[in-house]
Amino acid sequence: MQITKEALAGTLESSDLFVRISPTDGPLELIVKSEVEHQFGDQIRHVAMQTLARFEVSDGATVIIEDKGALDCVIEARLEAAIMRASDEETIKWGTRL
Amino acid sequence: MSDELDFYTVDPDREPEERAEIVKLLAECGLDYEQHIEAFIVCREAGKLVACAGFQKGIIKDVAITSSMRGGALSLRLVSEITYLAHSRGYSTLFVYTEPHNAEFFMGCGFYPLVEVPKQTTLLENTPVGIKYYCKTLTRQRVEGKKIGCVVANANPFTLGHLYLITEAAKRCEWLHLFIVREDASLFSYSDRFELARKMTADIPNLTLHEGSMYMVSRATFPAYFFKDKGMVGQCRTAVDLLLFRKYIGPSLGITHRFVGTEPFCDTTRKYNNDMKYWLQEPSSVAWPVKVVELERTKRDGIAVSASEVRRLLAKGNLERIKKLVPAPTYDLIINKYVDKLHRSDP
Numbered sequence: 001m002q003i004t005k006e007a008l009a010g011t012l013e014s015s016d017l018f019v020r021i022s023p024t025d026g027p028l029e030l031i032v033k034s035e036v037e038h039q040f041g042d043q044i045r046h047v048a049m050q051t052l053a054r055f056e057v058s059d060g061a062t063v064i065i066e067d068k069g070a071l072d073c074v075i076e077a078r079l080e081a082a083i084m085r086a087s088d089e090e091t092i093k094w095g096t097r098l
Numbered sequence: 099m100s101d102e103l104d105f106y107t108v109d110p111d112r113e114p115e116e117r118a119e120i121v122k123l124l125a126e127c128g129l130d131y132e133q134h135i136e137a138f139i140v141c142r143e144a145g146k147l148v149a150c151a152g153f154q155k156g157i158i159k160d161v162a163i164t165s166s167m168r169g170g171a172l173s174l175r176l177v178s179e180i181t182y183l184a185h186s187r188g189y190s191t192l193f194v195y196t197e198p199h200n201a202e203f204f205m206g207c208g209f210y211p212l213v214e215v216p217k218q219t220t221l222l223e224n225t226p227v228g229i230k231y232y233c234k235t236l237t238r239q240r241v242e243g244k245k246i247g248c249v250v251a252n253a254n255p256f257t258l259g260h261l262y263l264i265t266e267a268a269k270r271c272e273w274l275h276l277f278i279v280r281e282d283a284s285l286f287s288y289s290d291r292f293e294l295a296r297k298m299t300a301d302i303p304n305l306t307l308h309e310g311s312m313y314m315v316s317r318a319t320f321p322a323y324f325f326k327d328k329g330m331v332g333q334c335r336t337a338v339d340l341l342l343f344r345k346y347i348g349p350s351l352g353i354t355h356r357f358v359g360t361e362p363f364c365d366t367t368r369k370y371n372n373d374m375k376y377w378l379q380e381p382s383s384v385a386w387p388v389k390v391v392e393l394e395r396t397k398r399d400g401i402a403v404s405a406s407e408v409r410r411l412l413a414k415g416n417l418e419r420i421k422k423l424v425p426a427p428t429y430d431l432i433i434n435k436y437v438d439k440l441h442r443s444d445p
Binding site for chain 1: 171174175177178181182185190207208225226227
């Protein structure tokens with residue numbers, strides 16, 4: 001999926017995360033800032049990269065995650081929302097498995 | 099508990115009653131109400147105003163939380179909300195000025211410190227990579243040498259004074275980096291100012307012309323510059339802008355010297371030049387010093403050539419005098435575009 005505009009998702013509240021995706025003309029870059037970086041930094045990066053791969057975001061974007069201790073499913077959900085908002089895709093196809 | 103909190107947007111110019119309550123909350127928190135805020139996010143608990151945060155052109159201002167609500171989750175929600183609001187109005191990177199002892203509050207809300215003026219102010223931005231990416235693009239244009247110069251000009255408009263300063267500076271160093279202030283807050287538009295600078299410096303072989311950025315003489319780094327005609331010189335804060343230059347821009351390009359013209363007319367620019375010597379040259383742990391070289395302004399008929407003088411003459415319609423102070427392309431542009439523009443607004 002092509003990232004065409006900057007988009008935000010999530011919040012900075014506890015157990016949530018704030019995602020910012022911006023289009024670039026370079027490779028995909030993922031930056032994770034987390035309060036639980038030491039214990040879960042790699043896991044957060046792993047979940048994020050998987051989600052990005054599922055949407056075929058492989059380059060042309062910078063993804064910044066400000067994590068406040070979110071669960072994996074929350075990370076996925078917030079990232080999905082941000083990707084949809086940042087691409088020209090209008091609606092989420094809730095009925096089909098992406 | 100957070101469901102008892104009610105967050106919403108306030109336009110301070112259209113909602114005087116809300117504004118009055120914001121002013122009161124700010125006063126309780128020891129803050130002044132700032133003029134020209136585009137919108138506030140406010141938070142009420144059981145009808146009572148407990149928090150607010152405003153923004154103006156990508157700068158967050160007037161953030162206050164009533165003392166009994168501090169240290170809780172409210173602040174994170176407040177900053178999230180203001181970030182969304184500013185984003186929806188077209189401001190993606192946000193800046194905030196705060197006293198250094200409050201910097202940690204914003205660092206917990208996704209802000210990253212850029213520079214600190216000890217005991218006075220810290221400037222933060224809400225991205226961990228903003229300045230980093232900017233420096234990377236600069237580093238790509240780096241030219242190695244013992245004496246690498248820099249000129250930062252608004253060039254509003256480009257005069258024979260700019261031409262003299264730039265030509266002289268280029269003669270005195272191995273490479274010269276010229277930046278044109280990007281902020282579109284001046285009489286002459288950014289694209290016109292940049293285009294004239296490009297035309298006039300095209301034949302200087304050891305010069306790179308750069309687009310300005312929000313990290314250099316912008317509303318974010320040097321708000322007072324753009325209000326100088328409104329008599330705000332006394333509050334002029336130059337340190338943040340100069341420290342950003344010394345800490346990030348200078349080292350990225352390997353700049354050793356910064357050239358400025360002596361300033362006979364404009365108080366703000368004169369103060370900026372004087373402050374430059376302090377913030378760029380004094381020993382500091384921030385970065386290596388950058389030597390400030392002040393060149394005597396070139397004169398025509400005994401009067402120093404300056405862009406502010408050209409604007410003054412333009413306002414009076416004294417085109418003959420302007421002709422002596424600016425290169426031909428600037429004069430042509432004034433005739434073709436700006437004479438009309440001024441007269442239309444001043445019939």
